[in-house]
Amino acid sequence: MTTDDGKEHKISPQQASVIKMLLTTDKVKPDVKRAFTKDVQQADTLGMLLQAPNQDEMVRAFLKKYNPESVEKSAYA
Numbered sequence: 001m002t003t004d005d006g007k008e009h010k011i012s013p014q015q016a017s018v019i020k021m022l023l024t025t026d027k028v029k030p031d032v033k034r035a036f037t038k039d040v041q042q043a044d045t046l047g048m049l050l051q052a053p054n055q056d057e058m059v060r061a062f063l064k065k066y067n068p069e070s071v072e073k074s075a076y077a
Contacts (some may be wrong), residue, residue, distance in 0.1 A: 001046075004040055009043070032066050036062070
């Protein structure tokens with residue numbers, strides 16, 4: 001897969017499925033969905049998601065970037 005900024009990424013069917021789910025779920029607010037749709041076309045955001053070791057971690061990475069108040073915060077932060 002080639003991002004809009006010209007970087008190549010290998011993507012598995014499972015990873016593509018998670019990204020599609022994040023783009024189409026009704027549980028994400030429209031403004032967040034628009035931002036994610038734009039951002040995932042860039043190498044930085046796509047690469048961040050693809051570095052996650054599994055589907056759950058991909059979703060956690062998404063939540064951390066786009067919905068920080070829903071991510072459990074450390075008592076040390």
